[in-house]
Amino acid sequence: MSWVQQLLSRRLFLQASGATGFAAATAGGMSTMFTLAPTEGRGQESMQAANETRITKSVCHQCPARCGIDIYTRDGRMYAIYGTSDNPISNGKLCPKGHLGTYILYDPDRFKQPMKRTNPDKGRDVDPGFVPISWEEAYDTIAARINRLRERGEAHRFATLFGRGWGASDAGILGPLGQLIGTPNSGLGHSSICSDGSKCAKDLTDGNYSYSAYDYANCNNLLIFGAGFLEAFRPYNNNMQQWGTMRSKSPRTTVTAVDVHMNTTLAASDRSLIVRPGTDGALALAIAHVMLVEGLWDREFVGDFEDQRNAFATGETIDPDRFIERWVTGLPRWWNEELKDRTPKWAAEITGLAESEILATAREFGGTRPAIALFERGPTAHSNGTYNGMAIHALNALAGSLFAEGGIFYQMPPAYGPLPVDVEDYMDDTAREMAGKYPRIDMAGTERYPLAHNMMQEIARNHLAGDPYKLDTAIFYLTNPIWTAPDSTHWEDALREIFVVDTSPFPGETAQFADLVLPEHTYPERLMDVPTYPFQGWPMAEIRSPAVEPLYDTRNFSQMIFEIGKRINGPTGDYYRALDTTENFLRHLAAGFRDAPGDNGVTDFESWQEKGVWYRKPYQWRQWRGDFYEWDGQGYNRQMSEAEVAEKLLPTPSGRFELFSEKLQSHADFVEREFGIARDRAGLIQWVAPRHTGSGDLHLVSPKTAMHAEGRGANIPQAIEFMQPVLGGNTTVYLEMHPRTARDRGIRNDDRVRITSDVGTIDAYVRLFEGTHPDTVVLPMEHGHWAQGRWAEGRMPGHSGYVTANQSDKLSGLANYYSGKVNVEKA
Amino acid sequence: MPKWGMVIDLDKCTGCQACSTACAMENNTLPGESWQDVLFYHEGEHPNVQIKWFPRPCMQCENPSCVYVCPTGATYKTEDGVVLIDWNKCIGCKYCMIACPYGVRFYADEEPLLEPDLREVFPGEDGQVWNPPYQNPNEDWSKGIGIQPKGVVSKCTFCYHRISQAPDGVADLDEDDPELKEYVPACVRTCAPKARYFGDLDNPESNVNRLIAEKRGTRLKEETGNKPQVYYLGEHGTVPKFDPEFDNES
Amino acid sequence: MSATVENVDQPGKPSPAITTATLISGAIGLAVGLALAYPVFFEGGRALAQGTNMAWGLPVATYAFLALGSFGLSMVAAVGGVFGLSGWNRITPRLYMLALAVSFGAIAALAMELGHPIRAIWAIPLNMQIQSPLLWMGVFWGVYVVCLLAMMLRLRRVDALERGSRRLAVVILLTCLGALFTQGLVYGMMSMRPVWYGIGTPLYYMYGAILTGVALALLFINLTHGFSQDNMVAAKRRVMRDQLPVIFLVALVGYAIVVSAKIITGLWAPTTGVQVVYEHMVGTGLFWFEVLGGVLLPIALMAAPAMRTRPAVQGVAAVLAVVGLFIARYEFTVSGQQVPLFKGSWVPGLVEYSPNIVEWGILVTGAFLALTVYAVADRFFNTGPYSAD
Ligand SMILES: Nc1nc2c(c(=O)[nH]1)N[C@H]1C(S)=C(S)[C@@H](COP(=O)(O)OP(=O)(O)OC[C@H]3O[C@@H](n4cnc5c(=O)[nH]c(N)nc54)[C@H](O)[C@@H]3O)O[C@H]1N2
Ligand SMILES: Nc1nc2c(c(=O)[nH]1)N[C@H]1C(S)=C(S)[C@@H](COP(=O)(O)OP(=O)(O)OC[C@H]3O[C@@H](n4cnc5c(=O)[nH]c(N)nc54)[C@H](O)[C@@H]3O)O[C@H]1N2
Ligand code: SF4
Ligand code: SF4
Ligand code: SF4
Ligand code: SF4
Numbered sequence A: 001m002s003w004v005q006q007l008l009s010r011r012l013f014l015q016a017s018g019a020t021g022f023a024a025a026t027a028g029g030m031s032t033m034f035t036l037a038p039t040e041g042r043g044q045e046s047m048q049a050a051n052e053t054r055i056t057k058s059v060c061h062q063c064p065a066r067c068g069i070d071i072y073t074r075d076g077r078m079y080a081i082y083g084t085s086d087n088p089i090s091n092g093k094l095c096p097k098g099h100l101g102t103y104i105l106y107d108p109d110r111f112k113q114p115m116k117r118t119n120p121d122k123g124r125d126v127d128p129g130f131v132p133i134s135w136e137e138a139y140d141t142i143a144a145r146i147n148r149l150r151e152r153g154e155a156h157r158f159a160t161l162f163g164r165g166w167g168a169s170d171a172g173i174l175g176p177l178g179q180l181i182g183t184p185n186s187g188l189g190h191s192s193i194c195s196d197g198s199k200c201a202k203d204l205t206d207g208n209y210s211y212s213a214y215d216y217a218n219c220n221n222l223l224i225f226g227a228g229f230l231e232a233f234r235p236y237n238n239n240m241q242q243w244g245t246m247r248s249k250s251p252r253t254t255v256t257a258v259d260v261h262m263n264t265t266l267a268a269s270d271r272s273l274i275v276r277p278g279t280d281g282a283l284a285l286a287i288a289h290v291m292l293v294e295g296l297w298d299r300e301f302v303g304d305f306e307d308q309r310n311a312f313a314t315g316e317t318i319d320p321d322r323f324i325e326r327w328v329t330g331l332p333r334w335w336n337e338e339l340k341d342r343t344p345k346w347a348a349e350i351t352g353l354a355e356s357e358i359l360a361t362a363r364e365f366g367g368t369r370p371a372i373a374l375f376e377r378g379p380t381a382h383s384n385g386t387y388n389g390m391a392i393h394a395l396n397a398l399a400g401s402l403f404a405e406g407g408i409f410y411q412m413p414p415a416y417g418p419l420p421v422d423v424e425d426y427m428d429d430t431a432r433e434m435a436g437k438y439p440r441i442d443m444a445g446t447e448r449y450p451l452a453h454n455m456m457q458e459i460a461r462n463h464l465a466g467d468p469y470k471l472d473t474a475i476f477y478l479t480n481p482i483w484t485a486p487d488s489t490h491w492e493d494a495l496r497e498i499f500v501v502d503t504s505p506f507p508g509e510t511a512q513f514a515d516l517v518l519p520e521h522t523y524p525e526r527l528m529d530v531p532t533y534p535f536q537g538w539p540m541a542e543i544r545s546p547a548v549e550p551l552y553d554t555r556n557f558s559q560m561i562f563e564i565g566k567r568i569n570g571p572t573g574d575y576y577r578a579l580d581t582t583e584n585f586l587r588h589l590a591a592g593f594r595d596a597p598g599d600n601g602v603t604d605f606e607s608w609q610e611k612g613v614w615y616r617k618p619y620q621w622r623q624w625r626g627d628f629y630e631w632d633g634q635g636y637n638r639q640m641s642e643a644e645v646a647e648k649l650l651p652t653p654s655g656r657f658e659l660f661s662e663k664l665q666s667h668a669d670f671v672e673r674e675f676g677i678a679r680d681r682a683g684l685i686q687w688v689a690p691r692h693t694g695s696g697d698l699h700l701v702s703p704k705t706a707m708h709a710e711g712r713g714a715n716i717p718q719a720i721e722f723m724q725p726v727l728g729g730n731t732t733v734y735l736e737m738h739p740r741t742a743r744d745r746g747i748r749n750d751d752r753v754r755i756t757s758d759v760g761t762i763d764a765y766v767r768l769f770e771g772t773h774p775d776t777v778v779l780p781m782e783h784g785h786w787a788q789g790r791w792a793e794g795r796m797p798g799h800s801g802y803v804t805a806n807q808s809d810k811l812s813g814l815a816n817y818y819s820g821k822v823n824v825e826k827a
Numbered sequence B: 001m002p003k004w005g006m007v008i009d010l011d012k013c014t015g016c017q018a019c020s021t022a023c024a025m026e027n028n029t030l031p032g033e034s035w036q037d038v039l040f041y042h043e044g045e046h047p048n049v050q051i052k053w054f055p056r057p058c059m060q061c062e063n064p065s066c067v068y069v070c071p072t073g074a075t076y077k078t079e080d081g082v083v084l085i086d087w088n089k090c091i092g093c094k095y096c097m098i099a100c101p102y103g104v105r106f107y108a109d110e111e112p113l114l115e116p117d118l119r120e121v122f123p124g125e126d127g128q129v130w131n132p133p134y135q136n137p138n139e140d141w142s143k144g145i146g147i148q149p150k151g152v153v154s155k156c157t158f159c160y161h162r163i164s165q166a167p168d169g170v171a172d173l174d175e176d177d178p179e180l181k182e183y184v185p186a187c188v189r190t191c192a193p194k195a196r197y198f199g200d201l202d203n204p205e206s207n208v209n210r211l212i213a214e215k216r217g218t219r220l221k222e223e224t225g226n227k228p229q230v231y232y233l234g235e236h237g238t239v240p241k242f243d244p245e246f247d248n249e250s
Numbered sequence C: 001m002s003a004t005v006e007n008v009d010q011p012g013k014p015s016p017a018i019t020t021a022t023l024i025s026g027a028i029g030l031a032v033g034l035a036l037a038y039p040v041f042f043e044g045g046r047a048l049a050q051g052t053n054m055a056w057g058l059p060v061a062t063y064a065f066l067a068l069g070s071f072g073l074s075m076v077a078a079v080g081g082v083f084g085l086s087g088w089n090r091i092t093p094r095l096y097m098l099a100l101a102v103s104f105g106a107i108a109a110l111a112m113e114l115g116h117p118i119r120a121i122w123a124i125p126l127n128m129q130i131q132s133p134l135l136w137m138g139v140f141w142g143v144y145v146v147c148l149l150a151m152m153l154r155l156r157r158v159d160a161l162e163r164g165s166r167r168l169a170v171v172i173l174l175t176c177l178g179a180l181f182t183q184g185l186v187y188g189m190m191s192m193r194p195v196w197y198g199i200g201t202p203l204y205y206m207y208g209a210i211l212t213g214v215a216l217a218l219l220f221i222n223l224t225h226g227f228s229q230d231n232m233v234a235a236k237r238r239v240m241r242d243q244l245p246v247i248f249l250v251a252l253v254g255y256a257i258v259v260s261a262k263i264i265t266g267l268w269a270p271t272t273g274v275q276v277v278y279e280h281m282v283g284t285g286l287f288w289f290e291v292l293g294g295v296l297l298p299i300a301l302m303a304a305p306a307m308r309t310r311p312a313v314q315g316v317a318a319v320l321a322v323v324g325l326f327i328a329r330y331e332f333t334v335s336g337q338q339v340p341l342f343k344g345s346w347v348p349g350l351v352e353y354s355p356n357i358v359e360w361g362i363l364v365t366g367a368f369l370a371l372t373v374y375a376v377a378d379r380f381f382n383t384g385p386y387s388a389d
């Protein structure tokens, strides 16, 4: 501290008094010192203000885990966030990001009011010339464009794109908006750049297009394929709580984790397997092979040979008629046409693992019950992702884990009440004639991607090609594909032509290209419903309530849509006038709790807000030793018929777990065309080699770090400082490279390198790490932003998306983030 | 008077760093001023690589070398076993930073880790180095609680503003007890796998004592004789020594 | 130039022209130093490159070096008094004066480095932390400075060999030893800093101080006489030709032994980390400049009797030695903190530190403040019967 300031310091006097105070106190002992301590004007405050603290229940917004949070405010100021103790997901705990929400509210870079662009040309470094406007002007402008499009019969050229939608009151209102306006493009989701791979694989095998619920607490063996269980996988915070349980309960849950680089998940596991990217399918098939040959499959769920004698022998076919299947179909064919030759030795070749490791893993997984095979983006973000996923999920069938205690199952929806309005009653002629007239701009569900539910990464390309047509106006909500989508630079050309509306509270790449900025409240200021992601199966719905007065002139996203809707000509306006406000909307949902009171006593909107969550245990179904039971109020006592199981739990064509997928088989031509797989084998769970983009010699993988707070992590100083603990990235994130790989290229620690792929070039700093596969380099997706705020902008390294080619798994539609081959040389 | 102590189970710790961010937000520390840090290191060759880590708060030593060297008594040990800094007395000589074997003292009045400098974005008032809008209202400079003024040293206070309010005679501050959670140190309260425990080391009944006894709790750098009041359990995070190979890595 | 400095009323009195020149260069240097260092006055610690990972950097090295220099000078002066070496009374006054000036420089550097220098003035005495070496270091230093002032005033009237002055010299000598020992303890006690740890450190400090003292003595006495001994009174000339240079040579050789011993033990030290630091150190050009230029070259210059007596040569050797000693002090301060207390990814390898311009400014300020004070004091004290010295 400078002398100058000291001499001027108001506290000089206090300091002196303090010293004498202490001198005296030391005699009198420490305790007296506290009283004598020089805290006039300091410290006292804390004491008297303590009673004014207010706690508001809300839900964290930094990843889809949806942790219930207590927001601490005093005098209208938010000063802390802790997990809500009686929230089933957070249980009073938080992940490292949870606490940073406080900062997000006070982010100095936030937009402060609605604005419109005055500079017609758009570009990264072009100043948009934003000028403040009124909310009325903003709504009118958008409504006018929609009305004009509808008059011209071009309603389909209006789109809304969303990312991590939360529930009925945000993502949920986009579909109806589309129906009413008459566009197939309202509610274009980002799931195809997210994790549709696992959903698709599950849909094709057990008929549930969904993420799963897991009973970790009762599971004794966990086999993780390419999921950041301790970095990212949902619900991260709760995963870690479960981890604590799994690692301290007896028997201790043994964990094997498969990945392409060493991370904390692998480090904390009992066994870590580092494979070549995109080869998980081979590993899973080999594990299945061993489970069958060694008789480790669950006979009660899967079935058995009629004479109970195991005829599965490597390389030898079995007689299909002699195997009696229980809840699976296609097992004999799967064995005869695929599995019999999928030995550990074969898989070792492909994955780069040691045969012994594969064997040990298979025996442990097959020999332990209950066991769960879990996977997410790792194995599925490749051209062969769905086939990989199906092979992995098949392990859950072989282990009899589906709907079993300590196994894997699916999420029940919340008991929401109905809305006061029905879309059908408010569709005018335009809306009706437009219905089904045009395909979606992303062509999801068309002959291009028959199984995909979304294809966000195609939108810019399709728009630029005018195929199927060009968009006119697009509202972006919680998504920023211009940065996060693969090879995203072409989005810049597309957004130049489109009238862009961004709703983020923060500056971002999309906003940089926006014509209108309608800043939403940040989550501590917001009111919205948050039904849980697949969690423990039993229904659960949380709610965000404002903890502070909005800092700036912002709005709820839902309210924006309602206000725009009210300005649409015809019955649409009436529909939204009927819904009117977000709160009214939520009150109708909450009405459903009256007949289904939550276990925590939540019965209406008020109690919902007070508790922050409604939930009703237990999960309704259980599979027990090959039979399915339904909860009858006391226990899982009512045995279910095959028909009921087919309807409620395994909605596949066969009503069973399909090791030969009939749904996939029905797309045989497509599969043959895209994968070169013989038509009659299309539906078979099988090994398909990954098609890696790029001509380089190193795979580039760009995972999330635990500190990656969706969309904002790069501009939160307290996140940046902890971003990459394993390699010490606290101002940048380093490119992980195996020492040998580096030596061959004359690269040393901390060197600046150039990463080049077919689609682009970025720079990064290197840290040598023996934990990365020598054929692979790893660059966490985080920095390299050019419009996310003062801490994010221009921070090295470059963005991995700029060297990631836009190739997708033709089945799930999931973008192949983790496949690209690049060159790395010293910069 | 309790003797507060912490137990960290390295077999459960996931290295998530929630303790670090919880501490940073609760105590409004600046980037780089990590009162609580999780130290990561790796060893071995592919495919037998190990990543290890251990969380590092202030050890609140029983024989605190930081206290012994402090020429002004600004650093002192409280009766309930916590080492605090009186910011009204610290002269910023940094001798305590030299003398702390565990590297958990910070001189926040230094070049910023991250640009732009938060201290310029939220300029300090009334002597504080910075004024975040979300500042924790608890503050007592005579105990190093709050946002420090310039030119002094800061460190983990064991969240003294919380634990010092705890009801008398409690054996453990367990965040799962609704009555006590507000008194639990931020890093302990938020730890998802429950790898951290906080309690009275002088109370034979306390859970922390039981854990230390049953799971053979160890302390860092015993050779220094500082006698930390933070104990570690489990094999996972044997504490690394600095060695030449390690240096050559970088 | 000897002719010009011939002085009528006082045989052997150094020409005021030189002190004026010293004063001017001192003032200029001081101005430059302050200009470089000014950010520290407004931004405080933020302006310095040192921080949490390297708590003590160049500013601390500066203060330590100057402090040692001051103690060294006084010791050289005091032994003369204590043992009543004839002829030394001709140089002691000037040495005490220089010692005092250098102490001021040291204190200035320290004050600029401290977070709260003013607070230190009351906080340290008021709280009496008797277990902290820094406290004792402060006490000894305080007493020492007071004694020096007393001595200065005294020497305006009486000779350095007079009984009272000799008694005072004893006290000064003791305070020097005390201050040096505690100063050494500040580092030597740190078991958590293996590079510093050990009783050898205080001794190493003591030795370094003596050599610095001798070198500075040679340098400044010659300086004030315009690097010519012709106009010195016989007694003084004897000291400057036959005694000090020899002592200097012996001290240098001894120092050479100490340094090599230190390096060797360092390189083979069993304690983890220590080797790494020394290996790193011997890898730097700075280190070799210190050894070759700062130790061996001066030894070479002082070894030959013919050269040894020449004032210019003495000056060059002294300057080289002083620079070498400063580098040593810097290396010692920094190397002790280079080993991160834990291996870990946040601080991989040794702690990097390179002083910034402000920190250099503090060095310049400290050094030239000393020079200025010295020159001013020269004006102030150099009256009375012994003003020739
Ligand atoms: N901290 C944090 N958590 C998040 C999010 C966030 O932004 N930040 N986002 C949430 C969202 S939207 C999602 S979709 C989930 C995603 O959750 P995850 O899918 O678990 O996360 P990712 O990091 O995308 O990928 C997981 C792992 O796959 C590995 N991997 C890459 N290629 C392969 C491969 O070929 N085989 C195998 N076995 N592994 C491979 C990567 O190295 C990475 O460790 O995370 C959610 N949780
Ligand atoms: N290389 C690589 N690329 C990836 C991934 C990866 O692991 N590696 N992960 C992929 C995955 S799993 C996903 S899900 C996608 C996610 O990619 P996106 O769908 O683009 O989502 P985010 O990038 O998380 O954030 C989108 C925008 O939401 C804005 N935002 C933040 N808070 C709010 C708010 O409260 N309200 C509103 N309206 N907006 C807000 C942010 O400013 C940001 O611009 O990225 C994918 N891209
Ligand atoms: S896991 Fe972390 S980021 Fe995700 S919701 Fe929970 S606290 Fe927020
Ligand atoms: S919060 Fe708990 S689990 Fe996470 S790093 Fe800290 S101690 Fe480990
Ligand atoms: S760990 Fe360091 S700072 Fe904390 S009490 Fe011990 S010596 Fe002091
Ligand atoms: S920096 Fe402050 S606390 Fe540390 S030793 Fe100096 S005066 Fe004491």
Ligand code: SF4
Pocket (backbone or CB within 6 Å): B022, B023, B024, B026, B027, B035, B036, B057, B058, B155, B156, B157, B158, B159, B160, B185, B186, B187, B188
């Ligand atoms: S006890 Fe409090 S101050 Fe100490 S590390 Fe934990 S959170 Fe930070």
Ligand SMILES: [Mo]
Pocket (backbone or CB within 6 Å): A193, A194, A195
């Ligand atoms: Mo995602």
